[in-house]
Amino acid sequence: MEIRLLRYFLAAAEERNVSRAARALHITQPTLSRQLKEFEESLGAELFVRQNKELVLTEAGQFLKSRAEEILELAERTEREFEDQKKTLFSGHVSIGCVEADNSDTVAMMLEELVGDYPQVTFTIFSGTSDMIVEKLEKGLLDLAVLLEPVDTKQFEKLVLPREERWGLLVSRESFLAAQDAIKIADLAGIPLLSSSRAEVQAMIESWSKEQGVPFQIVGRFNLIFNVFPLVENHVGSALGIEGAVSNQRSDTLKFLPLVPEVKTNCVLVWKKNRELSPAVSVFLQYFKDAFEA
Structure with a gap:
């Protein structure tokens, strides 16, 4: 007796209609009808009778329904326990x-x-x-x-x-820039800047400079931005970076200003x-x- 056939049988018993049961099982109605007929033949017993266009369980069908529910519950529990055991051993x-x-x-x-x-x-x-x-x-x-x-x-x-990463400028809270909530890319021209030493980031910043038609004053480069925090606090320069790398870092002494127009990368x-x-x-x-x- 296949588990699959027991599931088909229970779906038909619950829906009391072959078409509805087939939709619930995501199979075609003729396929389900054929499977149920072959199931009855293999058992040698009629499981359903039709009354008012609905399927009604026979006495044999009612007996099988109670056993099928127990069997499927045990099968599903065994599958879950096996999967849990497999994960534990992996x-x-x-x-x-x-x-x-x-x-x-x-x-x-x-x-x-x-x-x-x-x-x-x-x-x-x-x-x-x-x-x-x-x-x-x-x-x-x-x-x-x-x-x-x-x-x-x-x-x-x-x-x-x-999730996109937003670029901006990390400034000292003692800087005049800290009064702003954002900073225009064009306004970076007159600010001593600290930027990443990565070639791809340098190329991106150079493209901003060319687009704005203004030179940027890069006074220092870094690989890890946390090394730059003291430099920003001591007004050596303001650091270009992403918000996710500086959020919740020394918020009492540093402030992140997003660039406008907004610049985001993934x-x-x-x-x-x-x-x-x-x-x-x-x-x-x-x-x-x-x-x-x-």
Whole structure:
């Protein structure tokens, strides 16, 4: 006696109509009618009779219904317990690199889901600049990485994460700029600026300068923005960066001013092309795909 046939039988018994039951089961009405007829023939007993255009259970049908409910409940419970046991025994390690950004929270949520489903899986997070992370990814020291655009990803498979990162200027609260809620890109021309040393970011800032027709005064470059906080506080310069990397950081002494017109870029999840992923990494990657892939 197949579990599938018991499900078909119960659906017909509950709906009291073959067409409605077929829709609930996502199969065609002729298929369900044929399966129920063959089921009755295999049992050697009539399970339904028609009364006023509805299916009514026979005595044999009522007996089977009570047993079918018990069997299906036991089967579903066994499947759940087997899946729980499989997840408990599943193990492995995931190494992921992540830039400082709003999307760091996304990585945390995915890891929480992973270890919740698979308690034996362990993980390592490496935080750093995109350049540092890419180097480790290319050497095979990381399985996956979250990088901030603009970034060259031609050598990787990638998945664009939907949460955008907003660019702006980090200023001292003692600066005259702190009275503003935003800053125009054109107004950056007269401000001593600290910017990322990444080539892609430098190119993006140069394109802003050309679009505005004004030169920007870059007085210093950095790789990790937290090293820049004291420089901004001491008025050496104001730092260009993304809001997610500086939010809730020294808010009593520093202020983030978003650029206007608004500039936003995405983070991307990347992994090496043609590299065989471990089962644990494959599962973790699938969480991202299920959540964000169109």
